[in-house]
């Protein structure tokens with residue numbers, strides 16, 4: 001398998017991207033004698049913090065060991081969503097052929113899909129490019145950072161002294177230890193975006209968000225896809241009913257799924273990659289041309305010399321308080337390196353908390369801004385999409401909350417678009433305040449984000465009933481949920497009183 005550094009010597013290497021995000025001919029500057037803020041890692045977390053601090057007038061240094069933009073731009077959100085977007089459109093198109101709305105045959109040109117993804121990635125890279133960072137007045141250093149003391153860092157031959165520092169070194173794909181398997185035998189998300197030939201077949205290990213998205217992308221583009229996982233279902237952290245709805249969709253796409261399976265051996269025969277696994281005390285094997293391991297991510301904490309900086313950490317990530325300060329109060333950490341919710345929007349939100357607490361706290365004014373991810377939605381970009389925010393089914397039930405459920409097939413726009421699979425669940429208390437939202441359905445990510453606003457601003461679901469939505473839109477599902485809640489309030493007793501009232505009015 002290729003690794004990151006080989007990726008950019010690949011034949012389909014994207015010159016435009018590299019010119020913007022890699023060191024190339026760029027020479028590191030001479031360090032200032034003291035920085036207000038030194039940021040380690042130029043992924044979403046590091047970039048947001050560095051740009052905001054510099055914008056406020058602080059003297060900032062940003063250190064990146066590989067590519068500006070981090071995993072999100074180079075190996076994560078951007079390439080995966082660019083491929084998924086094309087894969088979903090191929091699926092839509094195949095409906096036109098199946099129903100003979102378009103006649104003939106369609107064939108996917110996979111290398112063009114990848115070329116398109118690289119073009120889109122290069123286009124988006126302007127937001128994270130060297131020039132933008134330098135224009136903001138930031139001292140940009142390429143190289144690997146190591147702490148020298150509680151107040152200084154080394155990059156190559158340069159020592160950078162700081163008043164405050166941020167560790168935003170992100171995470172990397174976990175590797176798999178399995179009898180017979182070596183690192184060259186499989187891809188992870190770090191290398192899969194470098195392939196140019198569609199594998200005839202591919203086995204994915206794991207059933208979390210990254211695995212589900214990539215499994216559906218490959219299946220939609222024409223690979224025979226198998227998922228093997230020790231979990232009992234797809235997206236094990238989501239509502240169980242949602243997992244089963246997605247499994248139904250994956251079945252229709254011809255994806256083979258093997259749950260509750262324990263891997264115990266790998267071997268290669270006739271150019272095919274075999275996995276031997278155990279399920280219900282029986283042994284099975286499956287084989288494919290390619291193997292993609294998506295079993296989670298681990299924080300990048302090795303080689304930073306955190307002990308010299310007095311920063312505490314565990315295998316799961318760097319330990320921080322609610323203000324995102326490490327054990328060394330002048331050093332903050334945020335993003336994937338915390339090992340918590342590994343999402344770009346969490347990294348972004350955390351970085352904003354760090355800016356406020358790092359720049360505007362002095363010994364007598366303590367940090368004030370707490371990181372509170374209570375109302376953060378997240379989305380898995382399969383088709384249909386899966387989105388969630390707040391409490392999940394089991395904890396909502398424990399709190400005695402009421403569940404309002406609307407199926408997509410009750411909403412005209414879903415019927416018109418023939419995307420009726422899915423549903424929305426909203427958990428509310430007796431005053432109709434929202435505590436949790438789960439949805440599977442087309443545009444679930446956008447719909448749940450709208451409800452995030454209501455949840456954050458404590459707008460009760462019942463109030464949404466008085467809003468007017470354009471017809472026919474998918475957002476009407478929110479209004480339908482609000483209307484359903486209002487109807488629930490019409491108890492038999494109230495209905496009886498109303499009937500008497502209307503009798504009297506006749």
Ligand SMILES: Cc1cc2nc3c(=O)[nH]c(=O)nc-3n(C[C@H](O)[C@H](O)[C@H](O)COP(=O)(O)OP(=O)(O)OC[C@H]3O[C@@H](n4cnc5c(N)ncnc54)[C@H](O)[C@@H]3O)c2cc1C
Nearest residue numbers: 041043044045065070071072076145170335336342343344
């Ligand atoms: C396939 C895939 C799909 C994803 N899709 C989504 C999605 O749709 N939505 C979403 O919200 N999230 C998604 N994510 C997660 C998202 O990419 C991460 O949560 C996000 O990139 C975290 O940002 P970060 O700044 O913490 O770390 P990173 O983006 O990992 O950046 C950290 C940077 O630090 C650098 N670094 C590390 N060590 C050092 C050192 N010692 N010195 C200097 N530099 C160093 C690294 O080179 C890297 O550039 C996806 C991830 C993957 C893998």
